[in-house]
Amino acid sequence: MKILRLILMIMPIFLLGQLMAExxxxxxxxxVLENDKARLILDIAGGSIPEFRxxxxxxxxxxxxxxxxxxxxxSMGHFLCCDRWGPPSHAEGKNGMPYHGExxxxxxxxxxxxxxxxAGIHAQMAADLPLAxxxxxxxxxxxxxxxxxxxxxxxxxxxKLGRIFNIVQHPTIGPPFLDENCVVDANxxxxxxxxxxxxxxxxxxxxxxxxITKEGQRISMRRMSDKEEPSVxxxxxxxxxxxxxxxxxxxxxxxxxxxxxxxxxxxxxxWKLKDGKxxxxxxxxxxxxxxxxxxxxxxxxxxxxxxxxxxxxTGKKTTKGYACFLAKVPExxxxxxxxxxxxxxxxxxxxxKDRPRSIKIETEGLLQ
Numbered sequence: 001m002k003i004l005r006l007i008l009m010i011m012p013i014f015l016l017g018q019l020m021a022e023x024x025x026x027x028x029x030x031x032v033l034e035n036d037k038a039r040l041i042l043d044i045a046g047g048s049i050p051e052f053r054x055x056x057x058x059x060x061x062x063x064x065x066x067x068x069x070x071x072x073x074x075s076m077g078h079f080l081c082c083d084r085w086g087p088p089s090h091a092e093g094k095n096g097m098p099y100h101g102e103x104x105x106x107x108x109x110x111x112x113x114x115x116x117x118x119a120g121i122h123a124q125m126a127a128d129l130p131l132a133x134x135x136x137x138x139x140x141x142x143x144x145x146x147x148x149x150x151x152x153x154x155x156x157x158x159x160k161l162g163r164i165f166n167i168v169q170h171p172t173i174g175p176p177f178l179d180e181n182c183v184v185d186a187n188x189x190x191x192x193x194x195x196x197x198x199x200x201x202x203x204x205x206x207x208x209x210x211x212i213t214k215e216g217q218r219i220s221m222r223r224m225s226d227k228e229e230p231s232v233x234x235x236x237x238x239x240x241x242x243x244x245x246x247x248x249x250x251x252x253x254x255x256x257x258x259x260x261x262x263x264x265x266x267x268x269x270x271w272k273l274k275d276g277k278x279x280x281x282x283x284x285x286x287x288x289x290x291x292x293x294x295x296x297x298x299x300x301x302x303x304x305x306x307x308x309x310x311x312x313x314t315g316k317k318t319t320k321g322y323a324c325f326l327a328k329v330p331e332x333x334x335x336x337x338x339x340x341x342x343x344x345x346x347x348x349x350x351x352x353k354d355r356p357r358s359i360k361i362e363t364e365g366l367l368q
Contacts, residue, residue: 022110025051027069033114033121033140038147038326042140046073047080047108047127049171052255054147054326061246061255061326064174064280071107078171078324079104082155083132085168085268086291095131100170102129103136111137120144120364133159134312143364147326148346150366154319155312162313164294168268168286169257169322173246177253178278183222185209185336185351186244186283188235188267190304194291195230201290202303208235208267222335224271224278232270232282234289236304237261241339244269244283245348249333254359258339258346258367259285259322265306285322323367327359341367 022029022044029044034055041051050067053060062077081100088097098105112124121142128135135156142149157163173182188208195214196203204212209221213229221233244267245256266289270282288308290297297308312318325346337351344365350356 026067028067029071031110031114031123031125033123033142033149035121035142035145037145038142038149040140040142040149042123042125043074043076044110044125045071045107046075046104047106047125047136047138048074048076048104049078050076052077052149052324052326054253054328057253059177059251059253061173061177061253062171063177064172073105073107075100075104075170078169080136080153081166081168081170081286082136083129083134083165083167084294085166085286085288087293089293089295092293097131100168102132103127106130108138116144117141120149120366132165133157133163134165141366143362143366146362146364148323148361148363148366149325150321150323150363152319152321154317156317157312157314160314162311162316164298164309164311166286166288166297166309167320168266168284168288169259169264170282170284171257171324172280172282173255174280175278177246177248177251177255178224178281179248179250180224180278181250182224182246182248182278182281183335184244184246184269184281184283185222186235186267186269187237187239187242187339188244188269189238191233191235192289192303193230194232194234198296199300201300205304221269221271224273224281226273226276228271228273231272232268232291234266234268234291236289236306237265237267237285241341242267242285243339244285245336245339246281246283247329247333247335249329249331252328252331254327254329254333254336254348255325256336256339256348257283257285257322257324263320264322323363325361327361329359330357333357
């Protein structure tokens with residue numbers, strides 16, 4: 001009887017803690033992390049990151065997808081593709097496996113409320129992927145006084161057998177940040193279009209920022225034009241750190257990602273027009289560069305010497321991480337030439353012939 005009374009006393013406290021762990025943002029259950037510089041929102045129904053912006057501005061680079069009110073899982077802004085990137089097989093689809101896997105199709109659990117720690121503003125959430133037999137534990141920390149956050153995700157195989165899988169981060173930028181003046185720079189190297197045919201989809205190959213259309217025309221992918229072809233392209237990362245950065249001098253904003261190549265060896269890009277104007281650009285990075293079911297990946301195995309999937313044994317886990325950041329830039333900013341880590345700072349060097357400017361973003365030790 002005493003135990004029952006204790007349970008009845010504890011339950012309201014537990015439920016209150018769960019309610020306090022979230023807010024309603026545009027009618028959706030959300031975790032909100034804020035410092036004096038930036039605001040970061042994580043959606044609970046689907047695990048997306050639909051908003052990251054400066055406190056003194058409404059300009060949100062991740063303004064993409066349907067941010068409808070309600071509790072239905074939805075893919076918005078930056079969402080996670082896991083256990084796959086792209087389509088299931090026909091048989092898997094009939095059994096309920098969705099495109100890009102289940103991570104953005106399930107409701108996530110809040111494991112730890114938003115709290116201020118010595119490392120920054122912190123929260124934890126998790127997702128169970130029932131068909132895949134995987135769990136994802138996500139830890140997110142917004143720096144205490146910088147527009148910089150770091151996320152680590154631990155994937156655990158709950159199946160009784162080992163399995164192959166993929167994990168791809170799927171951030172997509174949209175208007176008004178994305179317009180004709182927006183430039184995307186990255187350190188991807190050798191790449192190919194997803195329009196290529198088996199058994200050699202990597203032909204023809206090209207080097208970022210170049211791509212080759214179906215007609216054989218070589219184009220630059222730094223700026224969007226009046227065409228959206230090739231639609232999806234993939235590039236290997238050769239340096240220890242991979243990075244992708246979108247900048248818009250007219251809007252005064254730079255937005256980007258940095259990650260370890262050992263975690264995510266591929267940079268995947270896609271773009272879309274609407275009514276002839278830039279509508280979406282995907283700055284994706286992950287464990288694969290081939291947008292196909294596992295049966296195709298298993299036959300192909302690798303492209304440009306990079307594996308197209310990972311294996312996770314039963315009961316084992318793997319942890320991967322990435323960082324995201326914002327910076328204000330002048331109107332005549334030309335784009336990004338390179339990114340490096342200097343102590344507790346990111347150093348971004350402008351892509352300019354004469355007197356390139358540098359931008360320093362404090363990481364507060366979150367990125368080692």
